[in-house]
Structure formats: C-alpha cells, structure tokens
Amino acid sequence: MEDWSDCLDVAVQITRRAGQMVQSAVKQEKRVSSKSTPTDLVTEADHQVEELIISTLREKYPSHRFIGEESSAAGVKCELTDDPTWIIDPIDGTCNFVHSFPMVAVSIGFAVRKELELGVIYHCFDGTLYTARKGHGAFCNGVRLQVSKEKDVSKALILTEIGAKRDPATLDIFLGNMKKLLSAPTHGVRIIGSSTLALCHIASGAAEAYYQYGLHCWDIAAAAVIIREAGGYVIDTTGGALDLMSRRVVAAGSREIADYVVKQLQPINYGRDDTD
Numbered sequence: 001m002e003d004w005s006d007c008l009d010v011a012v013q014i015t016r017r018a019g020q021m022v023q024s025a026v027k028q029e030k031r032v033s034s035k036s037t038p039t040d041l042v043t044e045a046d047h048q049v050e051e052l053i054i055s056t057l058r059e060k061y062p063s064h065r066f067i068g069e070e071s072s073a074a075g076v077k078c079e080l081t082d083d084p085t086w087i088i089d090p091i092d093g094t095c096n097f098v099h100s101f102p103m104v105a106v107s108i109g110f111a112v113r114k115e116l117e118l119g120v121i122y123h124c125f126d127g128t129l130y131t132a133r134k135g136h137g138a139f140c141n142g143v144r145l146q147v148s149k150e151k152d153v154s155k156a157l158i159l160t161e162i163g164a165k166r167d168p169a170t171l172d173i174f175l176g177n178m179k180k181l182l183s184a185p186t187h188g189v190r191i192i193g194s195s196t197l198a199l200c201h202i203a204s205g206a207a208e209a210y211y212q213y214g215l216h217c218w219d220i221a222a223a224a225v226i227i228r229e230a231g232g233y234v235i236d237t238t239g240g241a242l243d244l245m246s247r248r249v250v251a252a253g254s255r256e257i258a259d260y261v262v263k264q265l266q267p268i269n270y271g272r273d274d275t276d
C-alpha cells in the first residue's frame, strides 16, 4: 500500500519554489485580467506559477492527473477520477496579490481514488508552511497543529470569504448569513481574502469555524487534509460529507460548532466545478 510520503516531500519542495516565485512577482508590475466575473482576478503570475508546478510534477509523476485553477479556467475539464490527482491553486488570494495585501498562498492537494491524501499550503508573505498527510498529523513549519476544541458558539471566531458573485440577491444572502453568525452572538466574523489561509487558521486553532459558498476544489483540497489531521471537521454546508466539487464548505474544530454553522446558512448556488 502506497503511503505517498515521497509525494509529500516533492509537494513541499515545489510549493516552496512556487511561493518564492510569487514573492518576487509581488514586487513587480502585474498584468491583471478577470475570469468568471469582474472580481474574479487572474494575473500572468498565476499562469506562470501553475505552469511551473504542473510541469515539475508531471516530469516526476507522468501517470498522474492534474486539476489546476488556471488550466480549468482555460477550459481543461475539471474531473476527479480514481487516478492519483494533484489539485493546485498557484496563487490563492489573487486579489490580495494584486494589491500586495499580505495574505497570499500556494496550495497543492493530492487525491487518490477520490480520497484526499496530502496537502501543502505556503504563505507567500511570511514563509509559513502548512503540511499534512492522511494518518500522519498536520504541521505548521514542522510543529504539530491542533484545532480549537471550543464547543460554545458564543466564544467562537468565524471566518468566511465572499466569493466572486456580487449581484444584489447573492449579496443579500451572503450578508444575511453573516448577520446570523454575528448575532448568535459569536466573538466575530473575519474575511482575509484567501480561502486556503483562512482554512489553515482553523487547523491551527486561531479560529473556530469557516464557511463559504463559491470556492473551488483547489481552495479546499490541501486545507481539508490539514484540518482533518489537526483534529477538525470539513463537511458540506448541508451537514453531510464534503463534496470536493460542490463549491461549498463548512470547516470547524468541533462538530458542535460545525453543526451550528450549518443550521444558520442559507445556500448560494455557484454550480459545480465538474460541470461548469
């Protein structure tokens, strides 16, 4: 039975290299364009970093498959099969990257038989590295991670992200969900502009829960392994099992807080990654 430890080592090396490429790109002028909506941004650097990651991994693992944010945007089918598959976000927090707002990450997840096996996330501004392999714990710069075990939502800090849709009906639901969680009351709700780094904060116990409609499989894949290995829950917004392609998620340190968040949420339909 493969334990995929060599894949983790390779993912760490390539994530660091990609992160350093993002670090130097931050200081340069950026060529920005938009994808699905005017707020869904992409830069030349997103393409270059994804190309670096996929070409390096493909050379090492020619039989593996790849799902990458920018390849998918360019029309490559986003399909998760039983084959070993790398799931890549070259720059998570592209809008932050464009503004040099210091919350930007490279995220690489890996799934086999549709099971998430490992995740690596690199914070490009401070060099923090989050890693996890199924059954072997989650780590931040080599130090073991542990989620918050808080069960009382009135003591919870909640994280979310806005998503790309900004039409009035979507924003009403988004703000309504946030209002419910603020008035629970919780300690607060935060938006940092990077789904992967927000999810890493759940793994490290810096916040109790995360929810979002509109993120993608490359925003969740690596982080889901890291959170689960830190003792947390990553589930669907209905309370069922996570569906990586469903563009929605609830993550939490405790099942009690996950269930509370699930009960508050009114859904926003973003479609699926594997049918769009």
Ligand code: IPD
Pocket: 041, 069, 089, 091, 092, 093, 094, 095, 161, 162, 163, 164, 192, 193, 194, 195, 196, 214, 215, 216, 219
């Ligand atoms: C996005 C960011 C953003 C979140 C979106 C993500 P990208 O990733 O994490 O905060 O709201 O859902 O897709 O486009 O910057 O890689």
